[in-house]
Amino acid sequence: MSSLCCSSHTSLHHLQKNLYNRNGTITTTPFRSTSSSVKTTGSVSYNRVSAVNTREQEMVLEAGIEENKKKLQLGIAEFYDESSGIWENIWGDHMHHGFYDPDSTVSVSDHRLAQIRMIEKSLTFASLSEEASKWPKSVVDVGCGIGGSSRYLAKKYGASCVGITLSPVQAQRANALAAAQGLADKVSFQVADALEQPFPDNQFDLVWSMESGEHMPDKAKFVGELARVAAPGGTIIIVTWCHRDLRPDEESLQPWEKNLLKKICDSFYLPAWCSTADYVRLLETMSLQDIKSADWSPFVAPFWPAVIRSALTWKGFTSLLRSGLKTIKGALAMPLMIEGFKKGVIKFAIITCRKPEDVEGE
Amino acid sequence: MRLLTHNMLSSNIRGVVNGFPLRIEVGKVVEKNVEMNGDFLKNMFVKIDWKAFVEASQSMGYTELPEEADLSMLDSDEFLNRFHHALLELHLEEGALVCPETGRRFPVSKGIPNMLLHEDEV
Numbered sequence: 001m002s003s004l005c006c007s008s009h010t011s012l013h014h015l016q017k018n019l020y021n022r023n024g025t026i027t028t029t030p031f032r033s034t035s036s037s038v039k040t041t042g043s044v045s046y047n048r049v050s051a052v053n054t055r056e057q058e059m060v061l062e063a064g065i066e067e068n069k070k071k072l073q074l075g076i077a078e079f080y081d082e083s084s085g086i087w088e089n090i091w092g093d094h095m096h097h098g099f100y101d102p103d104s105t106v107s108v109s110d111h112r113l114a115q116i117r118m119i120e121k122s123l124t125f126a127s128l129s130e131e132a133s134k135w136p137k138s139v140v141d142v143g144c145g146i147g148g149s150s151r152y153l154a155k156k157y158g159a160s161c162v163g164i165t166l167s168p169v170q171a172q173r174a175n176a177l178a179a180a181q182g183l184a185d186k187v188s189f190q191v192a193d194a195l196e197q198p199f200p201d202n203q204f205d206l207v208w209s210m211e212s213g214e215h216m217p218d219k220a221k222f223v224g225e226l227a228r229v230a231a232p233g234g235t236i237i238i239v240t241w242c243h244r245d246l247r248p249d250e251e252s253l254q255p256w257e258k259n260l261l262k263k264i265c266d267s268f269y270l271p272a273w274c275s276t277a278d279y280v281r282l283l284e285t286m287s288l289q290d291i292k293s294a295d296w297s298p299f300v301a302p303f304w305p306a307v308i309r310s311a312l313t314w315k316g317f318t319s320l321l322r323s324g325l326k327t328i329k330g331a332l333a334m335p336l337m338i339e340g341f342k343k344g345v346i347k348f349a350i351i352t353c354r355k356p357e358d359v360e361g362e
Numbered sequence: 363m364r365l366l367t368h369n370m371l372s373s374n375i376r377g378v379v380n381g382f383p384l385r386i387e388v389g390k391v392v393e394k395n396v397e398m399n400g401d402f403l404k405n406m407f408v409k410i411d412w413k414a415f416v417e418a419s420q421s422m423g424y425t426e427l428p429e430e431a432d433l434s435m436l437d438s439d440e441f442l443n444r445f446h447h448a449l450l451e452l453h454l455e456e457g458a459l460v461c462p463e464t465g466r467r468f469p470v471s472k473g474i475p476n477m478l479l480h481e482d483e484v
Contacts, residue, residue, distance in 0.1 A: 066481050070481065073478075137405045137406075137409065138370075138409060158399075158401065158402055158405070159405075160366060160402075160405075160406060160409075162367060162370055164477075166478070168474065168476070171474045172472060172474060175473060175474065179394075182397070184394065184396060184450075185364075185366075185396045185397075185399070185402070185450040186402065188363065188364060188366070188367040189474065190363075190367070190371070190474060190475050190476075190477055191474060191475070191476040191477065191478060192475075192476075192477035192478060193477075193478050193479065196374050196477075196478075196479050196484060197374070198371050198372060198373070198374055198468075198475075198477035199370055199371065199372060199374075200370075200372045200381075200382050203370060
């Protein structure tokens with residue numbers, strides 16, 4: 001009963017700990033009480049760490065986790081340093097999915113409008129007011145890419161927007177685009193970690209995370225930071241890829257599902273996936289209000305075939321060849337995304353909520 | 363990095379009680395003209411920590427701001443111009459932001475602060 005966890009993950013009894021495992025998924029839902037039996041998933045086995053591991057074993061685990069986290073951060077930064085240029089070249093300055101009519105056939109020329117529609121639909125879903133007096137005045141864009149959302153929101157609301165990214169290349173490009181669009185006064189970009197946001201508490205009227213949650217290795221910490229920096233009465237919007245919700249009788253995804261996700265994780269520098277329900281539960285534990293979520297998978301499904309088609313054009317193909325191995329590896333994972341959506345394993349989710357006006361104990 | 367941004371940043375190193383404001387270590391300051399937007403300035407005024415803002419602008423070499431300010435001063439064009447200039451037109455291109463409690467330097471390079479923490483600071 002004393003088998004050690006492998007170096008890439010640790011106890012599952014506490015959501016704050018790394019929920020990584022070899023297969024790239026979280027295999028237990030939050031707050032489920034740990035059983036005393038040993039569960040095995042493939043070559044991995046784990047048990048109640050607190051009952052069995054010595055302090056030394058725990059320190060080894062901690063060191064392993066920190067190393068993995070550093071590797072992941074570096075991987076993400078380098079992936080985007082390398083890929084940002086080609087992406088912007090073909091798709092423009094928004095790096096997120098477009099919102100489409102299901103079953104439509106999408107071309108590159110439709111994409112930009114669809115990406116803007118995605119932003120607008122998200123704001124509407126979160127019940128942000130159209131009345132100017134109620135507009136957010138300060139916005140943080142968590143995982144800002146080259147700043148497409150920040151610039152859009154700054155223009156729409158006349159707000160001050162701050163974006164954070166792990167990629168210095170992206171931050172540089174984001175600032176340059178802001179200056180070029182006459183928005184240098186309103187938006188600015190920093191290199192920072194979404195899990196350790198360099199802001200005091202209660203700062204932002206709107207906390208925006210558009211397709212960055214997938215990169216966060218510690219979902220609880222990620223959501224905790226979003227909640228911390230939100231101003232009382234402020235809105236949090238998370239648009240992200242999740243895996244399907246587990247059925248009540250399920251402990252984890254099926255092995256074939258985990259396999260599929262793992263391949264995608266390796267290509268896109270993604271840590272463990274969680275479900276939409278997991279996010280909702282996290283927000284509930286932080287006493288956030290008006291929590292809403294939805295599955296928008298049908299509205300983004302047309303996107304990946306379009307990406308593949310663009311990669312197969314002369315421009316797309318030559319750009320890929322010029323970019324680098326990381327980008328190419330990412331591109332090869334595109335059919336996997338299609339498969340994941342088709343088979344209902346991958347969900348494109350929106351989760352929004354509000355921070356209460358009265359904040360006690362801050 | 364403009365002072366508007368500086369006024370939003372803080373040090374979140376583990377154990378630090380108050381990481382705001384970050385001290386500014388100047389390497390290179392650049393002035394970039396930006397069109398003034400009165401409504402935007404008014405919105406930002408209520409969010410700014412004025413004391414930290416004045417200190418920061420002084421470390422950037424701009425000493426024209428009053429030590430204290432209130433909303434009524436926004437009616438004065440002269441004040442508005444100075445506020446606008448210090449908030450949005452002074453850029454720290456090279457230098458560092460320094461944690462007020464630990465002295466840890468967060469480098470600013472090409473105008474971009476790098477706020478990533480090291481392993482032992484988390």
